[in-house]
Amino acid sequence: MKRIVILGTGNVATRLAKALHKTAYEIVQIYGRTPASTRKLAKQVDAKACSDLQKIEVADLYVVAVKDDAISSLAKELKHLKTIAPKAIIVHNSGSVASTALKVTGLAYGVLYPLQSLKKQVAIDFFHVPFAVTGDTPKTRKSLHELARNLSKKTFVISDEQRMALHIAAIFANNFTHYMLVQAQQLCKEHKLQWDLLYPLIEHTFKQAKQTDLALLQTGPASRKDTQTLKAHSAFLKQNNKAQEKVYRLISEMIAANN
């Protein structure tokens, strides 16, 4: 497996193309609907630019690096690849779209899922980014796993279901913790409190995150069912920010129910 075609010019397509460009794999083409951005990325990775699906060239690997909701429809337009490259593998990079969305192409199919938010503009060293591999057969998995190992030191093979669970876990661990920090920061701003007062507590939480049984380490008024404090906090939040109060109440209920 040597020759790669990347379909897409967005965040994942850009970061992946640049990372693969540094390996022994060859990026032969970048496909994109917008000629200008396609040419730009193609030039950066010494590849040809292509904006016509019918002109996609023979390759060993096709990477469908487009938005989740565009994967299925694009796959349906790629049935001709089977005739020019019958032994190729086709993959996408989504955490939540099943690999089987690519089955319609008739090619061997799978997923290369980097567990990190990627931004077109932000350089990233994939070496420390966990890379999940899914494939339709042991042979596909082996090829994709080998490629992943050229990008990252942390690669692993999982099923579609496991990748979905991993994506949701990542949302809880990253997006939702971030949301809670946003609420804390907003409260500090509204009440003229320095944000750095909370650094020691945030650091404590973060350090503790590596423990294997976090459920046992839950603290706070909800976990000790301190109803008086919970009520006082709800009343306080209701005056200023009803949405925040709703979140406070629901999460407190959930914590109390688990303790």
Place this chain on the structure above:
Amino acid sequence: MKRIVILGTGNVATRLAKALHKTAYEIVQIYGRTPASTRKLAKQVDAKACSDLQKIEVADLYVVAVKDDAISSLAKELKHLKTIAPKAIIVHNSGSVASTALKVTGLAYGVLYPLQSLKKQVAIDFFHVPFAVTGDTPKTRKSLHELARNLSKKTFVISDEQRMALHIAAIFANNFTHYMLVQAQQLCKEHKLQWDLLYPLIEHTFKQAKQTDLALLQTGPASRKDTQTLKAHSAFLKQNNKAQEKVYRLISEMIAANN
């Protein structure tokens, strides 16, 4: 202000007594309802043990280090202190009880609030623990602030309202982020995924926490209003864990509404 009486033998009373014992302040008495645990703590800080409110001695500072819901009722039983120590200050250590709960004693009153979960059994260096001071008059605030500076390098004077906001912010930043990590870990366990796969993402979130405008840095399917992914995740969670699905949906709605 030299002589201190501590009322309570729990987590905060124990940690505070031990920390104050190392300063130039003198702990003259520990009051507690249970004679055995009171004697134990008193001995550790070279103080007398006392289990009779009428036998509390003259001091410059009375520290009501009891549970939040016991502060008000205990304060009402301390009206006699005014006659033996009219110039004393009385404080509690709660984040969410107003300092005015102590007004009934007739003494000058305030709050010494350490912004950290304290555990009786876990030694702590208060030096890095932010210490919030509240007081009824500039004179009270000055005395309490001076004491706090003997314990911590990070001390500050705030109002009852600010302390309440700070406590709630701490719950969002600590307890609620922890809860989200618990959910992520649970998903990993259920689907046989290694927990350390998420370390890079968790580290990223916490490193980013020091930014001053976190609301602008929210990412994930909810913030980009990726309805297809949100629906797929809800459907997936509903099969296994309805409570988790409820949290996923509410937090996603909140994030989407802010973006």
